[in-house]
Amino acid sequence: MSGVLVSYASGHGTTEAFARSVAEGAEAVQGVKVTLKKTEDTTVTDFASADGVILGSPVHMGSIDWRVKKLIDEVCAYMWISDSAVGKVGGVFVCGSGVGNVGGGSELAMLTMLANLAELGMVIVPLPRTTPGYFTNGLHWGPAGITGENEDHTPVGVPDEQLIVARHHGMNVARVTAALAGQRLLNP
Amino acid sequence: MSGVLVSYASGHGTTEAFARSVAEGAEAVQGVKVTLKKTEDTTVTDFASADGVILGSPVHMGSIDWRVKKLIDEVCAYMWISDSAVGKVGGVFVCGSGVGNVGGGSELAMLTMLANLAELGMVIVPLPRTTPGYFTNGLHWGPAGITGENEDHTPVGVPDEQLIVARHHGMNVARVTAALAGQRLLNP
Amino acid sequence: MSGVLVSYASGHGTTEAFARSVAEGAEAVQGVKVTLKKTEDTTVTDFASADGVILGSPVHMGSIDWRVKKLIDEVCAYMWISDSAVGKVGGVFVCGSGVGNVGGGSELAMLTMLANLAELGMVIVPLPRTTPGYFTNGLHWGPAGITGENEDHTPVGVPDEQLIVARHHGMNVARVTAALAGQRLLNP
Amino acid sequence: MSGVLVSYASGHGTTEAFARSVAEGAEAVQGVKVTLKKTEDTTVTDFASADGVILGSPVHMGSIDWRVKKLIDEVCAYMWISDSAVGKVGGVFVCGSGVGNVGGGSELAMLTMLANLAELGMVIVPLPRTTPGYFTNGLHWGPAGITGENEDHTPVGVPDEQLIVARHHGMNVARVTAALAGQRLLNP
Numbered sequence: 043m044s045g046v047l048v049s050y051a052s053g054h055g056t057t058e059a060f061a062r063s064v065a066e067g068a069e070a071v072q073g074v075k076v077t078l079k080k081t082e083d084t085t086v087t088d089f090a091s092a093d094g095v096i097l098g099s100p101v102h103m104g105s106i107d108w109r110v111k112k113l114i115d116e117v118c119a120y121m122w123i124s125d126s127a128v129g130k131v132g133g134v135f136v137c138g139s140g141v142g143n144v145g146g147g148s149e150l151a152m153l154t155m156l157a158n159l160a161e162l163g164m165v166i167v168p169l170p171r172t173t174p175g176y177f178t179n180g181l182h183w184g185p186a187g188i189t190g191e192n193e194d195h196t197p198v199g200v201p202d203e204q205l206i207v208a209r210h211h212g213m214n215v216a217r218v219t220a221a222l223a224g225q226r227l228l229n230p
Numbered sequence: 231m232s233g234v235l236v237s238y239a240s241g242h243g244t245t246e247a248f249a250r251s252v253a254e255g256a257e258a259v260q261g262v263k264v265t266l267k268k269t270e271d272t273t274v275t276d277f278a279s280a281d282g283v284i285l286g287s288p289v290h291m292g293s294i295d296w297r298v299k300k301l302i303d304e305v306c307a308y309m310w311i312s313d314s315a316v317g318k319v320g321g322v323f324v325c326g327s328g329v330g331n332v333g334g335g336s337e338l339a340m341l342t343m344l345a346n347l348a349e350l351g352m353v354i355v356p357l358p359r360t361t362p363g364y365f366t367n368g369l370h371w372g373p374a375g376i377t378g379e380n381e382d383h384t385p386v387g388v389p390d391e392q393l394i395v396a397r398h399h400g401m402n403v404a405r406v407t408a409a410l411a412g413q414r415l416l417n418p
Numbered sequence: 419m420s421g422v423l424v425s426y427a428s429g430h431g432t433t434e435a436f437a438r439s440v441a442e443g444a445e446a447v448q449g450v451k452v453t454l455k456k457t458e459d460t461t462v463t464d465f466a467s468a469d470g471v472i473l474g475s476p477v478h479m480g481s482i483d484w485r486v487k488k489l490i491d492e493v494c495a496y497m498w499i500s501d502s503a504v505g506k507v508g509g510v511f512v513c514g515s516g517v518g519n520v521g522g523g524s525e526l527a528m529l530t531m532l533a534n535l536a537e538l539g540m541v542i543v544p545l546p547r548t549t550p551g552y553f554t555n556g557l558h559w560g561p562a563g564i565t566g567e568n569e570d571h572t573p574v575g576v577p578d579e580q581l582i583v584a585r586h587h588g589m590n591v592a593r594v595t596a597a598l599a600g601q602r603l604l605n606p
Numbered sequence: 607m608s609g610v611l612v613s614y615a616s617g618h619g620t621t622e623a624f625a626r627s628v629a630e631g632a633e634a635v636q637g638v639k640v641t642l643k644k645t646e647d648t649t650v651t652d653f654a655s656a657d658g659v660i661l662g663s664p665v666h667m668g669s670i671d672w673r674v675k676k677l678i679d680e681v682c683a684y685m686w687i688s689d690s691a692v693g694k695v696g697g698v699f700v701c702g703s704g705v706g707n708v709g710g711g712s713e714l715a716m717l718t719m720l721a722n723l724a725e726l727g728m729v730i731v732p733l734p735r736t737t738p739g740y741f742t743n744g745l746h747w748g749p750a751g752i753t754g755e756n757e758d759h760t761p762v763g764v765p766d767e768q769l770i771v772a773r774h775h776g777m778n779v780a781r782v783t784a785a786l787a788g789q790r791l792l793n794p
Contacts, residue, residue: 103495104370104533108487115478122479123571128734138332141359142368143376145333150526150533153717157480157526160746163734165782170692170727171329172793180330182292182724188331195499210793217791218729227781229736229774290679291686292721299672307667311759316546338714338721341529345668345714348558351546353594358504358539360605370536383687398605405603406541415593417548417586480746517735518744519752520702521709547705556706558668564707 044223045091046216047077049084050098051107056189056197057100057137063205064096064135067212074216081113086120094131094219097155101138104147106154114158121162128163129228133215137187152183163228167215175207185211232411233279234404235265237272238286239295244377244385245288245325251393252284252323255400262404269301274308282319282407285343289326292335294342302346309350316351317416321403325375340371351416355403363395373399420599421467422592423453425460426474427483432565432573433476433513439581440472440511443588450592457489462496470507470595473531477514480523482530490534497538504539505604509591513563528559539604543591551583561587608787609655610780611641613648614662615671620753620761621664621701627769628660631776638780645677650684658695658783661719665702668711670718678722685726692727693792697779701751716747727792731779739771749775
């Protein structure tokens with residue numbers, strides 16, 4: 043049995059909807075058990091007991107939500123000091139407003155979370171173009187929800203078809219997690 | 231009189247259309263003279279005689295066209311060795327396929343060209359959200375054309391309304407260029 | 419008279435030492451008045467009354483300190499909504515451990531702060547190679563302190579010679595700020 | 607038997623020395639056969655017959671050598687169109703001058719090559735802090751040679767101890783390649 047942690051921040055529920063779909067996808071993989079947590083509730087124990095980790099964030103001002111960064115600085119940093127996530131598997135996703143039609147900082151937001159996974163020594167699963175839903179919500183680093191904006195800059199939310207890519211990304215990360223879990227391939 | 235160089239690579243003419251609009255915008259600023267060149271034809275003299283530089287590229291595999299990188303490695307590197315672009319002004323733009331609806335690497339492509347401008351010591355003009363056309367083709371680092379793709383992966387091309395943001399970016403970079411030209415503000 | 423805001427987070431005082439040197443440099447430029455604040459104490463009014471902004475952060479897990487991101491999400495986002503920083507001037511700096519001898523994420527940390535400045539529509543001042551101190555503590559995006567690490571991963575701190583580049587970066591940003599203050603060059 | 611392709615550009619032989627060490631490390635893993643090629647000589651067949659790919663580049667002007675980008679645009683793009691590298695394994699390395707002591711663009715150079723691997727749908731192996739040699743030549747994205755500079759900006763070259771991290775990175779990527787080769791875990 044392999045464990046996958048999905049940890050996310052969400053302001054208005056859109057990234058949460060994406061996170062749930064990622065988690066459902068991962069859970070659908072045989073032999074995988076998923077823990078779904080908000081960043082604020084995620085603990086060192088959650089990380090320590092997971093074989094794979096998927097981090098998700100809204101895009102704010104061209105990068106991740108500060109609450110995800112707080113998780114990284116306080117919880118993930120502990121994993122880094124103890125070298126206890128080396129060789130585990132990870133992936134990322136974001137939800138952005140879609141203003142400008144070219145991601146609005148989704149890429150740098152993903153890279154910031156991926157940098158954390160790389161610091162921890164985790165093997166990274168990208169988003170292949172062959173993933174269902176890629177053509178409407180895909181960047182090569184991971185799935186990207188496009189929330190739209192109301193006049194007060196709150197998100198409109200994501201329609202169900204956007205969640206397809208999230209679900210499949212969850213499956214992909216979970217499959218690689220299950221394949222590598224328990225093996226000590228990096229600096230054994 | 232200030233000089234602005236617009237240097238670009240283009241495969242099927244789309245980035246060229248964007249480059250022409252950037253150049254038209256810059257030319258529309260009083261006291262500014264524009265040189266528009268393909269990267270392959272751009273020389274050290276073009277750089278040396280410009281007060282501002284705007285680089286443009288198609289997005290290929292999540293970064294810039296190799297011909298733009300060749301210009302950077304061979305022509306811009308010469309400017310770097312001689313420290314002769316310090317304090318000049320620069321900006322960037324890209325054209326991508328739009329596959330995935332979140333930029334498809336437009337951001338990292340822009341950052342690669344901006345890294346070159348920063349290495350040269352050039353002051354960077356971003357793309358404010360207040361720029362006309364931002365909401366259809368804007369990233370905070372610069373304008374981004376969305377070309378669409380034919381079945382053979384060639385670009386469909388950009389409709390005229392996409393060129394608005396390019397024209398205004400050209401004006402913005404040209405105005406800052408004119409304001410700073412001839413001043414030696416960085417490490418005088 | 420132009421105003422420059424230097425806003426920084428600091429855990430053990432190293433980034434604070436850098437911030438003080440940046441502020442001293444900016445203050446040394448004629449006609450410039452500096453406000454030096456921790457991110458936690460920085461307000462919308464501080465931003466609104468500044469013509470130039472310099473953000474500084476420790477490097478944690480390959481990106482900026484969460485407290486800087488909280489400032490960006492809560493204070494800078496307000497400036498973004500109101501488009502009230504467009505055409506102002508900005509720069510960044512970081513302090514990292516130096517583990518690995520190639521920056522350890524200093525670049526992505528700087529880019530995350532620069533993304534915020536770009537979102538706000540601010541003109542960006544990089545770090546030219548001609549800046550005194552560049553060869554010991556310079557990246558083209560800005561100055562980078564190298565703190566070293568004690569056995570418990572706390573920073574050793576930065577010797578005085580590292581502060582040279584910080585001081586000169588402050589001067590550079592302040593000079594460009596003074597030159598552009600009050601002009602409305604971007605989308606006038 | 608799994609195949610690992612190591613493809614690199616090199617101007618003065620330093621990145622080539624790194625590439626040889628990466629290749630030696632990969633070859634040392636049981637059941638792995640390595641192909642070592644300059645980017646200029648690397649073909650679609652080389653990519654198609656490899657289960658894992660390690661790309662290496664000198665750092666020029668804050669990003670990769672144009673010859674590596676040409677390989678990506680012309681050879682890797684073909685793999686992308688045909689979706690034939692999905693689920694393969696990859697890693698990267700760079701060699702930079704070390705000017706400034708914080709990587710001088712090593713990170714963005716690595717990210718540009720990693721973007722290509724992600725576009726191809728390849729699983730990415732980072733560089734864990736536990737890797738021998740990390741503390742002298744390591745970034746979390748991969749190994750980084752520091753070449754020094756002669757007065758004419760040519761590299762001094764890398765001493766043998768710098769090659770340790772390259773060798774171990776080769777081993778790590780090769781082990782993950784062997785573990786995943788032939789499995790169709792991404793969008794099966």
